[in-house]
Amino acid sequence: MVSRARGVRDFPPEAMRRRMVLENLLESKASAHGFNRVQTPIFETLDLFTAKSGPGVISQLYAFKDKGERDLTLRPELTAPVMRMIADELRMETKPLRLSYFGQCFRYEEFKTGRYREFFQYGVELIGATGPLAEAEVIALSMDMIDACGLENWYVKIGHVGVLKDILTGLGLSDELLEGQSEPATATAMRFLDKADWDGLSDFFSKNQISKDSLDLLIKLAELEGGKETLSSAREILSKLGIESTNALDELESCVNYVELLSPAIPELQINLCVARGLDYYTGMVFEVHVPALGGEGQVLGGGSYKLLHLFGLPDLDPSCGFGLGFDRIMLALEAQAEASGRAEVVPGELARPSLLAVVPFNVDPSSVLSMVAELRNAGQRVELELKGRKIGKAFSWADGIGADYVVIIGPKDLESGQASVKRLSDGEQFSVSLDSKSILEIL
């Protein structure tokens, strides 16, 4: 037996139908917010991703050489390819650009529930506009999407990397990469903050002659969590720390205010000034959506404002803002929730579709029913034709097996009388109607 490669999945018809409904749901929201779908190649040149993420990423890529010895790789994410496309194709377009995308990405790493070697990401980028309003637009779209999925028990974490950067540089740490360092001092400190590693941060601060008082205040700031009221607590701490610049906090506050107006249903908004997202290209607002019920892999969406376009020769488009949505994780969360509540419908709207008609030419030349089949299909019905010449009893079993709503039998007697026997499987009621698509459609 040849089996599936490790870490990848098949999607049989039922799973695939559900996924397509979810994708369409996301797409309709993106479209309503003015975002336009794009698509980039499954593989790219290797340097695209090393440019964005450094040479360290290679170990987690499906990288290969083509027959011309070019270094290529399956894409591990979609942001960099979209940036590349903007540089290659969209320089002349009116800004800002609102782009959305969906597709599979590949990472060579251990897989778990919600984490596969081939996984699917939906994402959007708002390119060429920056600031609280642009950020709020992006967050509002993400909220709209999550809400439309029917997801329950989720929360949003919003932060702004500028707040910590202001504080850390205000305390005397450098955000420049100095000789002999692998990263700027501010980045080191932010890693400690992100992980809530207070001992590590304490050591690091004492090496840099930063006072214990500052450390304590910073920890207090990092542990702030809650709604908008958190912002005024943060302001107090900043002034105690002697930080004068409150630009980042002001921006975050405007952004949150805009989001509240733009977004219909934010279940729980958590302001957390330590959301660092582990990435140094984020420059402003950062946000994440979490579903606690998923456990370890509970982050289903993440994004923020970033500077990446300078890597593609478009520094004037920095910073931009976007997010990526873990399609597989959203699906897992929805399935778990449907299971828990005994709900048959996992993705909203997945059960709504046209009736399925099983058309059974019984002991007659199939030619006599084919044009009617075509008409029914053109009228928007789903029509499946019995192809194996089954006898009546088997034909019904077959129709039942494929989930048909109606069985249309056309046998010799029917042809003779110009009738068709239409049986509704849900209650067994049977109708005799004249043998044409119009009459059949009338009784459905």
Add this chain to the structure above:
RNA sequence: GCUGUGGUAGUGUAGGGGUUAGCACGGGGGAUUGUGGUUCCCCCGGCCCGGGUUCGAUUCCCGGCCACGGCCCCA
């Protein structure tokens, strides 16, 4: 990178050092040459792979592979 549990027809399972490896669903056919989702009969189809212990291993041991979890990481 570390680590826990498990692997028996397509699916879900029972069993267990010598069995014809049992059951259910599924699929195919028949009872039934024009009525399904109820019933009856028949058929299809399985012990993850390799090595070891043994007269004999699907069962016990070791390794691998695969699956499912928990950490680390996650552009």
